[in-house]
Amino acid sequence: MAFQCRFCPRTFALEKHLTDHLAAKGDHVLCTHNGCSKTFKSRDKMQNHLKKDHRATRPAYVPLSISEKVEIGTKIDRPRVTTTTMSLPSGNSLTATKIATKIPQNQVNSGRMSHNPPITQTKVQDPRWSIIPPPQHHEAITKLRQRTHTWEVLDLHVQSRNRKENSADYEPAPAASLLLPKRAAVALDCEMVGAREGEKEHNVLARLSVIDYLTGDVLIDSLVNPDKQVTDWRTRWSGVTRGAMNTAIRNGNALKGYKGAREELWKHIDSSTVIVGQALKNDFDVLRITHSLVVDSGIVTAEAAGIPSISLYGIKTACTELLRIKVQQGRGHDSVEDSLAAREVVLTCLNDPERLEQWAKIKREEYAIAEEKRKLKVEKERAERRAALDKKISWTREEWPGVLTKEEQSKIRVKIPRLGPTASWDFYLGPTRVPATATWATTISRSREEWIDGSRIVRVVLGPSRGLAEEYTGELGQWVLYDADFQHVVVPQTSEHSLSDADREDSELFVGLLAQVPEMILDQPLDESEDSLLMEALQPSSPELEMEDIGGVAL
């Protein structure tokens, strides 16, 4: 009988020795810094090490505390979960040797398991997928654990909105126990079909496949009898047919709904198992599970490429471009294949950083080109709108005079701020009304110019910032204005911001325009009659200009 540490390869003859070891090594928290193999007793100590020795900028992965995961000192007398009965040629490297021959689907395990998790399952033998020789299992798991996503990433890209709204339905994996050790890491994929509930169609689980990350063993590959009436089998994508489902149900091979599938999954994993997959958010959603140790191949590739959108590269793209292997070629997806593909992408990302960087470099360049194209398109559209606007008035923006003639005034409709919600103001006049630390970032994106009833409306809206406040918030100056294209904020003299010539020109232009507004009403709330007074003040004196010329709207 041996006492084995769950977190490292060491075994101990006496329970006391294991207890002492755990007391010394604590959570075995691995340093998340590349190339550092130190382990620490607690997450705090590891964080201190990161700050002190590596000056970490990326939030570190913080595993569960050991008390949450294992019952310390429990006797075990069984092979480690990371060992396998798979026979391997000696000297295999992580990615060099691959086993051929794909298994027929009818040999895949039905998913009905005994109480104890099976150590050996059906092996997927396909030259596309790497095998990991048993001597390298510990290293593979260490690397994988180091790459699990931070809480922030999990919250953003893995925990679904559904989960946050219906948290009662969701279940975490069972707590780890030395009495019932489960798989160290698995790759998982689900196939979904459509079921209508009310007026909307929802995804429901129809097939669950789970692969042992280390051995490639198929732990689960079962159809799941949906707990709702299926309205769309989506066979073209899901590969699931009504006939196959009926047969599986008749033979007792189908799992019962997502709860049955979840129970089956719990037989193989616990809270210390790392789950690997592609876009696991979708899978977690249909399984109604939560998990904190996750490596999502979509997130890994997106992070490597430095692309903001985390779901930019699907599994097919990653396999084709990064691994140069083909997946999803048949009729519908195969969740066993997708699981293995996600596993393969993760293995490559972890073990072949040079190849990953090569691919990422290409993707960054492609992304930069696409961004440039997008910007050009936006600029072109903006120019077209601008040209369309300028056609309607007698002068272009470049020719806009500092002081307008009365005729020109008639083509400008100026609204003076009313008291009320900021968002309804078209001009925000300072300094008395400009808050000392207003957030004006969103005004850049939210402000706009309009052409209404033959009048050019320039809207300048001070409002809240959504995401950019820090970048743009600051002490405001005498005026807060935008250029006619709302390209940037113009903050004259009193601000620390320096003005470009173009900014100054725009600023003077607007200030010149506003100077024509009777001063007496600038800082006063306006009622309808005062609006009319203002309109009169801005009206051309010649009676031939009727209200229609300014859109027939009295301000």
Place this chain on the structure above:
DNA sequence: GGTTTCTTTGCAGTCTCGTT
């Protein structure tokens, strides 16, 4: 305490991309 002023938040629509 009521009113005014300013900020924050929620909701909805559009677009794009990935999922099955």
Place this chain on the structure above:
DNA sequence: AACGAGACTGCAAAGAAACC
């Protein structure tokens, strides 16, 4: 094909702070 999600935007109401 249908859906979900993120990003972006517009609009409006709620909430908070300042003022009288």
